[in-house]
Amino acid sequence: MAQEFWQTLWLTFRLAAVTTLLLILIGIPIAYGISRSRSRFKPLLEALISMPLVLPPTVLGFYLLLAFSPGSWLGAWLEQAFGLKLVFTFAGLVVGSIFYSLPFMVQPVQSGFENLPPNLVEASYTLGKSRMETLLRVQLPNIKPSLLTGIVLAFAHTVGEFGVILMIGGNIPGQTRVASIAIYDEVEALHYGLANQYALVLIAFAFSILAMVYAINRRMLRAG
Amino acid sequence: MIEIKLKKALHAASGPMELAVQLEIAPGEFLAITGPSGSGKTTLLRLIAGLAQPEEGYIKFEERVWLDTAKKIALRPQERNIGLVFQDYALFPNMTVRQNLEYALGKGQNRKIIDELIEITELKELEKRYPARLSGGQQQRVALARSLVRQPRILLLDEPLSALDTGMRAKLQHYILRVHEAYQLTTILVSHDQREVFKLSSRIIALHHGRISQPALPPPMLLSNGHNGDFQLSGEVLDIEAQGDKNIVKVLIGANMVRIEALPEETRHLQPGDTTTIRFDAGQSELLR
Numbered sequence: 116m117a118q119e120f121w122q123t124l125w126l127t128f129r130l131a132a133v134t135t136l137l138l139i140l141i142g143i144p145i146a147y148g149i150s151r152s153r154s155r156f157k158p159l160l161e162a163l164i165s166m167p168l169v170l171p172p173t174v175l176g177f178y179l180l181l182a183f184s185p186g187s188w189l190g191a192w193l194e195q196a197f198g199l200k201l202v203f204t205f206a207g208l209v210v211g212s213i214f215y216s217l218p219f220m221v222q223p224v225q226s227g228f229e230n231l232p233p234n235l236v237e238a239s240y241t242l243g244k245s246r247m248e249t250l251l252r253v254q255l256p257n258i259k260p261s262l263l264t265g266i267v268l269a270f271a272h273t274v275g276e277f278g279v280i281l282m283i284g285g286n287i288p289g290q291t292r293v294a295s296i297a298i299y300d301e302v303e304a305l306h307y308g309l310a311n312q313y314a315l316v317l318i319a320f321a322f323s324i325l326a327m328v329y330a331i332n333r334r335m336l337r338a339g
Numbered sequence: 340m341i342e343i344k345l346k347k348a349l350h351a352a353s354g355p356m357e358l359a360v361q362l363e364i365a366p367g368e369f370l371a372i373t374g375p376s377g378s379g380k381t382t383l384l385r386l387i388a389g390l391a392q393p394e395e396g397y398i399k400f401e402e403r404v405w406l407d408t409a410k411k412i413a414l415r416p417q418e419r420n421i422g423l424v425f426q427d428y429a430l431f432p433n434m435t436v437r438q439n440l441e442y443a444l445g446k447g448q449n450r451k452i453i454d455e456l457i458e459i460t461e462l463k464e465l466e467k468r469y470p471a472r473l474s475g476g477q478q479q480r481v482a483l484a485r486s487l488v489r490q491p492r493i494l495l496l497d498e499p500l501s502a503l504d505t506g507m508r509a510k511l512q513h514y515i516l517r518v519h520e521a522y523q524l525t526t527i528l529v530s531h532d533q534r535e536v537f538k539l540s541s542r543i544i545a546l547h548h549g550r551i552s553q554p555a556l557p558p559p560m561l562l563s564n565g566h567n568g569d570f571q572l573s574g575e576v577l578d579i580e581a582q583g584d585k586n587i588v589k590v591l592i593g594a595n596m597v598r599i600e601a602l603p604e605e606t607r608h609l610q611p612g613d614t615t616t617i618r619f620d621a622g623q624s625e626l627l628r
Contacts, residue, residue, distance in 0.1 A: 232427070232429065234425045234427060234429035235429055235431060237390050237416070237423075237425075237429070238423070238425060238429035238431075238485075239431075239442075240390070240415070240416040240417055241388055241389075241390070241416045241417075241419075241421060241422070241423045241486075242442065242443040242485070242486075242488070242489065243417045243443070243445055243489055244417065244442075245417065252442065253431055253433075253442075256433040257431070257432055257433050
């Protein structure tokens with residue numbers, strides 16, 4: 116039992132880490148693009164990205180399940196072209212989590228970009244620097260608190276995910292069984308003690324990670 | 340030589356207006372642009388820098404066309420040979436003073452320019468500090484030095500001294516003149532401060548509602564040097580304030596403000612903004628050194 120406990124926690128954090136890493140790569144360019152955009156479609160894109168904030172996760176999970184199932188053209192194509200099965204697999208959980216946690220990464224980073232004085236970017240341009248160099252050397256270093264908030268929230272939110280995973284991942288120990296699902300499962304089986312263990316770990320984790328973000332942001336604000 | 344011809348619709352606080360400017364600036368000139376706020380001064384600078392785009396326009400610097408809307412040419416700010424000092428300095432908070440300057444270095448550019456600029460603007464002692472730990476005047480000097488690292492031919496200054504106190508201003512005006520001469524720059528200064536403008540520039544234009552109005556020349560200060568120590572000075576009335584049975588009139592003469600006591604009937608027709616002539620009858624004059 117103890118082995119399964121650690122296996123489940125390890126899977127939970129591995130999922131969160133992989134998802135967060137990919138979200139850094141995906142979320143920062145999206146946040147950058149939206150913050151610069153003056154298109155009239157910008158509100159639509161923003162709404163789309165923020166949908167997981169208000170939708171029941173089961174809705175997202177349901178449609179992802181339909182889309183990824185071998186019966187759909189997308190699922191069939193993914194499996195044929197890349198041998199990629201996204202239903203009831205770890206890879207599928209990662210993809211679902213990316214959609215689900217995207218706003219938690221994009222929103223803080225986007226507002227970080229938008230709150231940075233535009234003069235800094237313009238000054239960099241007049242100093243002959245390209246957009247990329249300006250992004251890497253001026254913008255990103257000056258929105259560190261926002262980046263940190265985005266990274267931590269995306270990570271923590273993925274750890275706490277339930278509905279999406281239940282829909283597209285199921286409850287396969289060592290593959291798709293994460294802590295939040297294990298809690299539900301153990302309670303169903305009347306194993307309150309084990310459910311309690313999982314729950315306490317998640318509470319301790321959530322509290323310490325949030326306290327850390329606030330502490331670091333406070334220090335950065337003072338230093339800046 | 341810079342040739343500028345620009346048209347751009349603006350939304351000022353007073354409603355929509357059009358900026359329409361035609362201007363030629365000679366090499367080495369120190370041009371000041373004055374005018375009330377919202378008259379389009381800053382926009383004009385931004386258009387020259389390439390940070391904003393006009394509806395219609397043409398900018399040529401020496402033999403190179405920077406902007407020609409008819410031919411769809413618009414060089415990016417990176418490609419224009421300018422240094423720009425922002426009103427709020429825009430220093431990078433994540434870099435020290437020296438790093439702010441080094442950031443501006445071009446690929447393969449000689450780093451000697453950094454030390455040279457640090458010396459000219461007397462920043463040696465501050466070079467390891469971050470902008471948050473600098474005073475306004477110090478930040479201003481860093482911004483000025485940073486704008487010159489790429490050795491631009493044109494220096495654009497947007498209200499560079501407006502946030503500083505009088506003592507600091509005089510000092511920074513000195514730095515600005517120093518680099519203008521040392522690097523043989525063509526400088527365009529946007530400012531609404533008359534004193535600053537007269538002190539620094541070799542030519543002044545005024546913008547009103549987006550149009551260049553009659554270039555206001557520095558008014559001659561000394562109107563007549565009559566005989567026997569009787570002479571007249573011309574200046575602008577800044578303020579009239581009653582003090583007992585007399586009025587104290589503050590007059591701007593050249594770059595200096597003088598306070599003059601006057602009888603109420605003398606000041607009855609004067610109000611701030613008026614030009615006035617002050618006649619002195621010194622009787623005996625003395626030359627001091």
